[in-house]
Amino acid sequence: DAGITQSPRHKVTETGTPVTLRCHQTENHRYMYWYRQDPGHGLRLIHYSYGVKDTDKGEVSDGYSVSRSKTEDFLLTLESATSSQTSVYFCAISRGPDTGELFFGEGSRLTVL
Amino acid sequence: GQQLNQSPQSMFIQEGEDVSMNCTSSSIFNTWLWYKQDPGEGPVLLIALYKAGELTSNGRLTAQFGITRKDSFLNISASIPSDVGIYFCAGQLAGARSRQLTFGSGTQLTVLP
Numbered sequence: 001d002a003g004i005t006q007s008p009r010h011k012v013t014e015t016g017t018p019v020t021l022r023c024h025q026t027e028n029h030r031y032m033y034w035y036r037q038d039p040g041h042g043l044r045l046i047h048y049s050y051g052v053k054d055t056d057k058g059e060v061s062d063g064y065s066v067s068r069s070k071t072e073d074f075l076l077t078l079e080s081a082t083s084s085q086t087s088v089y090f091c092a093i094s095r096g097p098d099t100g101e102l103f104f105g106e107g108s109r110l111t112v113l
Numbered sequence: 114g115q116q117l118n119q120s121p122q123s124m125f126i127q128e129g130e131d132v133s134m135n136c137t138s139s140s141i142f143n144t145w146l147w148y149k150q151d152p153g154e155g156p157v158l159l160i161a162l163y164k165a166g167e168l169t170s171n172g173r174l175t176a177q178f179g180i181t182r183k184d185s186f187l188n189i190s191a192s193i194p195s196d197v198g199i200y201f202c203a204g205q206l207a208g209a210r211s212r213q214l215t216f217g218s219g220t221q222l223t224v225l226p
Contacts, residue, residue, distance in 0.1 A: 104155030
């Protein structure tokens with residue numbers, strides 16, 4: 001196991017409510033990522049972080065924000081959830097930005113009604 | 114948007130058969146990787162390829178980085194029931210400002226007894 005814990009693992013919420021997903025790692029890696037997985041789309045990058053307070057947008061960042069105040073925690077926030085954000089969210093870590101070798105968490109399934 | 118074409122989308126094979134899947138793109142990639150996702154879990158790295166023409170094996174799995182740098186394939190020999198899952202190709206685009214991975218949409222593999 002790569003020492004990645006995502007919480008919550010499952011959440012059902014209503015449109016318009018805020019949601020925060022947490023990713024916690026015990027590997028002390030600088031590089032962390034949030035992906036969403038949807039049928040027919042594979043995995044798409046939402047946001048990523050290269051260190052504490054160093055974050056950037058990925059391919060599908062609209063409607064999402066992130067924060068990284070500690071090396072071990074990377075939070076993904078949906079300020080006002082919409083039904084289009086129903087998805088499975090994966091956190092990943094890597095030893096460096098160039099390898100492409102990611103270690104994924106077990107995922108958080110979010111349903112927005 | 115999606116720049117990797119992964120095929121086939123799904124495969125049903127008999128236990129013991131060999132499997133082949135591939136990813137193609139109109140763009141050039143510096144890195145190709147193959148991940149496997151078991152139901153309810155996050156993807157796990159199978160093989161990473163860093164040089165054009167590179168052929169790498171991991172047990173019954175063999176993957177190649179295409180010589181044109183625009184494609185990659187994954188072969189699984191003598192399939193077994195635990196090979197069931199979704200296989201994703203991923204790559205790092207050459208020349209991209211971001212070194213983030215682009216994922217294919219996945220190949221769902223079913224192994225019949």
